[in-house]
Amino acid sequence: MHQSILIYKRFLYLKLALLAIITAIVAYSIHAPLGAPNGGTWLGYTLGGLSAFLVVWLMWFGIRKRRYAPGNVNLEAWLSAHVYFGLTLIILATLHTGFQFGLNVHTLAYALMILVILSGMFGVYSYIRYPREMTENRDGVTLDEMMLQIADLDRQCREIAMKLSEEINATVFEASRNTRVGGGLFRQLAGHDSRCPTTAALGQVEALAATTIGEDAAHVRRLVSLLSRECELLRRARKDVRFQALMQVWLFIHVPLSFALFAALIAHVFAVFFYW
Amino acid sequence: MEVENDIICLGRGTDCHVYLPDPRVPLLHSQIDFRADAPYIAAASFSFDLRVNGVVTPSARLQPGDEINVGPYDIVVVENPTGKDLALTVELIRPLGDEFAELTARSRTDLTTVGLGKRGWSWLLFVMTFILTLALPLFAAMIKPPDSREARPPGVSDKALPDMAEKMRRAVSEINWLSTADSLWISGNISGPHRHFAEDCGSCHQKPFVQVRDAACLGCHAGIEHHADPQAFKTATFEEVKCARCHKEHNGIEPIVLTDQAFCVSCHGALDQREPKTTLHNATNFGTDHPEFRPSVVVDAASATLSRITIGSNPRPTENSNLKFPHSKHLDKKGTKHPRKGTVNLTCADCHKPEPGGVGMLPIRMEEHCHDCHELKFEPTAKDRRLPHGQPREAVEQMREFYAKMALHGGLEDPRAPDSVRRRRRPGTGLSRDESAASLDWALTKAAEVATETIGKRACGTCHFVTPPSVDGDGIWDIAPVFLADRWMPKGKFDHAKHKQMACVDCHVAPRSETAHDVLLPGIKTCQGCHGGEEAADRVPSTCIACHDFHQRGLPAMKAVPRQTTGSVGTTGN
Numbered sequence: 001m002h003q004s005i006l007i008y009k010r011f012l013y014l015k016l017a018l019l020a021i022i023t024a025i026v027a028y029s030i031h032a033p034l035g036a037p038n039g040g041t042w043l044g045y046t047l048g049g050l051s052a053f054l055v056v057w058l059m060w061f062g063i064r065k066r067r068y069a070p071g072n073v074n075l076e077a078w079l080s081a082h083v084y085f086g087l088t089l090i091i092l093a094t095l096h097t098g099f100q101f102g103l104n105v106h107t108l109a110y111a112l113m114i115l116v117i118l119s120g121m122f123g124v125y126s127y128i129r130y131p132r133e134m135t136e137n138r139d140g141v142t143l144d145e146m147m148l149q150i151a152d153l154d155r156q157c158r159e160i161a162m163k164l165s166e167e168i169n170a171t172v173f174e175a176s177r178n179t180r181v182g183g184g185l186f187r188q189l190a191g192h193d194s195r196c197p198t199t200a201a202l203g204q205v206e207a208l209a210a211t212t213i214g215e216d217a218a219h220v221r222r223l224v225s226l227l228s229r230e231c232e233l234l235r236r237a238r239k240d241v242r243f244q245a246l247m248q249v250w251l252f253i254h255v256p257l258s259f260a261l262f263a264a265l266i267a268h269v270f271a272v273f274f275y276w
Numbered sequence: 277m278e279v280e281n282d283i284i285c286l287g288r289g290t291d292c293h294v295y296l297p298d299p300r301v302p303l304l305h306s307q308i309d310f311r312a313d314a315p316y317i318a319a320a321s322f323s324f325d326l327r328v329n330g331v332v333t334p335s336a337r338l339q340p341g342d343e344i345n346v347g348p349y350d351i352v353v354v355e356n357p358t359g360k361d362l363a364l365t366v367e368l369i370r371p372l373g374d375e376f377a378e379l380t381a382r383s384r385t386d387l388t389t390v391g392l393g394k395r396g397w398s399w400l401l402f403v404m405t406f407i408l409t410l411a412l413p414l415f416a417a418m419i420k421p422p423d424s425r426e427a428r429p430p431g432v433s434d435k436a437l438p439d440m441a442e443k444m445r446r447a448v449s450e451i452n453w454l455s456t457a458d459s460l461w462i463s464g465n466i467s468g469p470h471r472h473f474a475e476d477c478g479s480c481h482q483k484p485f486v487q488v489r490d491a492a493c494l495g496c497h498a499g500i501e502h503h504a505d506p507q508a509f510k511t512a513t514f515e516e517v518k519c520a521r522c523h524k525e526h527n528g529i530e531p532i533v534l535t536d537q538a539f540c541v542s543c544h545g546a547l548d549q550r551e552p553k554t555t556l557h558n559a560t561n562f563g564t565d566h567p568e569f570r571p572s573v574v575v576d577a578a579s580a581t582l583s584r585i586t587i588g589s590n591p592r593p594t595e596n597s598n599l600k601f602p603h604s605k606h607l608d609k610k611g612t613k614h615p616r617k618g619t620v621n622l623t624c625a626d627c628h629k630p631e632p633g634g635v636g637m638l639p640i641r642m643e644e645h646c647h648d649c650h651e652l653k654f655e656p657t658a659k660d661r662r663l664p665h666g667q668p669r670e671a672v673e674q675m676r677e678f679y680a681k682m683a684l685h686g687g688l689e690d691p692r693a694p695d696s697v698r699r700r701r702r703p704g705t706g707l708s709r710d711e712s713a714a715s716l717d718w719a720l721t722k723a724a725e726v727a728t729e730t731i732g733k734r735a736c737g738t739c740h741f742v743t744p745p746s747v748d749g750d751g752i753w754d755i756a757p758v759f760l761a762d763r764w765m766p767k768g769k770f771d772h773a774k775h776k777q778m779a780c781v782d783c784h785v786a787p788r789s790e791t792a793h794d795v796l797l798p799g800i801k802t803c804q805g806c807h808g809g810e811e812a813a814d815r816v817p818s819t820c821i822a823c824h825d826f827h828q829r830g831l832p833a834m835k836a837v838p839r840q841t842t843g844s845v846g847t848t849g850n
Contacts, residue, residue, distance in 0.1 A: 034536045105409040151375035158299045162288045173299040181383040185390045241385045248387040256397035260405040267409035271461035275481040
């Protein structure tokens with residue numbers, strides 16, 4: 001029985017994370033350092049050290065998830081902890097700054113951390129929402145099956161169009177040559193193709209249908225019906241690609257930025273102790 | 277397949293005899309007919325070329341072996357079998373291909389096929405960030421010369437950079453962004469007073485990985501004083517405490533004075549337990565828990581002795597400055613008599629003038645502030661003769677000489693004077709010896725009389741405590757020396773200029789004061805009317821440091837500084 005990582009072990013890691021957050025907030029409230037709160041007070045050093053440890057531990061997940069031998073703690077637990085403790089970092093790191101921000105490497109590390117967390121939050125959202133939508137969209141077929149059907153419809157349309165005028169033949173032939181599902185990053189995320197040749201072909205053929213008479217009329221009607229089905233399939237296929245892309249794209253931000261954060265974090269700690 | 281017709285049509289149209297079912301072929305591509313028993317092929321489509329044996333031609337005669345190319349089809353003319361006019365083989369040499377495979381090849385349905393990929397971007401961003409935030413600033417930090425402001429023991433020369441580093445530093449110093457790349461490491465705004473050397477991180481951070489040392493501060497702030505007498509109060513020496521413990525930089529433009537009330541209260545909240553010998557009372561909050569003001573007033577002017585009294589105590593505290601001065605008389609609303617101007621209305625500002633800067637008031641000087649009315653005249657007939665102030669011996673002598681001259685001059689209409697003084701002197705006549713002695717006698721007696729009147733009562737005695745000369749003394753009067761306290765509360769900073777909007781009498785109830793014994797300072801309640809503690813919301817928030825200094829002027833230096841080498845930056849006053 002599938003259990004969401006958010007619910008894992010009856011919200012165990014959520015509870016631990018909340019405990020950490022509340023402790024940090026209470027400590028920050030009652031700690032009254034001389035001068036302004038900053039990362040250099042004893043509480044600042046504690047929160048900073050904890051946050052740095054957490055960043056490294058969170059990045060370790062990338063290594064753990066690629067180890068297929070079963071460890072002491074299973075991967076589900078790791079991921080659940082990863083999500084919740086990642087979220088605590090927002091509070092811990094912000095309190096560590098003492099709300100002092102500026103144009104420097106320290107705030108850069110903080111900003112990168114926030115971006116990483118935000119992208120991760122989108123990732124969690126996408127993993128919760130999109131699989132169901134994807135399943136509904138697929139309606140029992142896989143993407144490959146949809147593509148097979150599209151290819152077959154292509155062939156059928158071509159065969160019919162061959163019997164018709166050069167204009168229709170050329171249009172349909174071109175459509176079958178150039179129609180594609182997905183594309184670059186933005187086309188995949190968009191979920192539709194505004195320059196789809198098949199859609200254009202359908203429009204043209206429909207317009208011509210009005211003026212076609214006789215035997216050709218039946219062919220044209222059949223062609224219109226086939227093209228419509230193909231357009232519908234293309235729409236579903238592109239939607240499928242979109243969901244897939246959304247569930248992948250956040251990781252392309254999450255992981256590289258976390259490495260930028262890692263470098264900035266090293267610089268931050270180094271700078272703090274170099275110019276102590 | 278056998279076909280019989282006058283014209284053989286080739287194309288993708290279903291009515292074509294040579295049916296070429298491929299969308300790349302036009303509906304009707306060409307036609308073959310017989311002319312004079314020979315087969316000829318002619319193009320029928322405007323948009324599609326007829327190619328025979330590789331040559332584009334509108335028509336051609338066909339012979340066995342000829343190759344006609346129609347799109348993806350190759351049509352070869354072969355030997356006629358018997359009874360037939362023409363034989364052709366049709367071969368599809370370029371099939372359309374697997375639509376599905378082609379569709380899949382054209383489509384990109386996975387983000388992993390797009391762009392750099394996670395690993396590529398991760399490496400790129402990591403390396404870029406590392407260079408920008410660690411390598412470049414570190415390079416900038418290493419090529420800076422060591423700071424020359426450090427307080428160093430004598431004999432240690434200024435550290436110079438090794439050749440290579442110096443060359444790099446010069447090369448790079450033109451490129452401002454590179455030589456100041458370590459400014460990316462600044463953790464907060466530098467305080468205003470320190471910004472003139474802010475670009476040189478090494479002026480304070482002299483050794484990497486070592487916290488800012490006292491020597492760095494003492495380069496400019498040498499001589500900064502103790503907080504309390506280090507001999508008497510051992511807990512107030514702050515011996516082990518670094519300057520940087522209290523003075524934290526990189527927290528904004530405000531000067532880095534520690535203003536937190538809690539810091540002072542940590543000792544002064546219960547100072548009597550920490551230092552039993554202290555004479556200070558405990559204090560925690562100006563608005564709610566601060567002792568009454570205890571100014572240092574003069575208790576004995578002759579020995580210039582001061583003592584602290586508590587405002588508002590019983591009996592009323594008094595100051596014994598040896599001066600007689602009633603403010604009430606001088607500030608009388610009905611006006612004060614002036615020797616020449618009739619009546620004048622004096623105000624506080626007529627005598628009390630602020631010093632430059634306005635913090636305190638200039639000292640009162642008799643010659644400046646009092647002399648205009650208190651002219652120290654002694655002889656009504658000599659309106660322009662005034663006694664000197666502050667020199668009783670000189671004053672007595674002047675009077676003696678005046679009356680002696682008058683006696684010599686003669687012609688004085690005073691029934692009590694001897695004849696030799698009263699008699700008008702004729703030119704050429706002199707005084708006999710007896711007459712001279714009588715005249716001198718009279719002069720000295722007269723001088724003594726006048727002295728008693730002026731010094732004793734009218735001129736000097738008005739303001740001073742006078743002692744007449746002893747019977748067998750030298751006849752010189754003794755004026756008790758006046759000693760005024762310079763500042764009643766020397767350890768509390770009060771800036772009159774900041775309180776310009778108030779009236780003098782709001783704090784100093786001078787108009788009602790009839791004697792100089794009065795200590796005309798307000799009690800703390802007056803100040804608490806506007807000022808509160810650090811957290812005050814309905815008062816001006818005033819921490820301890822608003823009025824009190826931590827480092828006390830006059831005490832010995834807090835930190836031992838090695839003697840500076842000559843030529844380095846001198847110490848600044850504090």
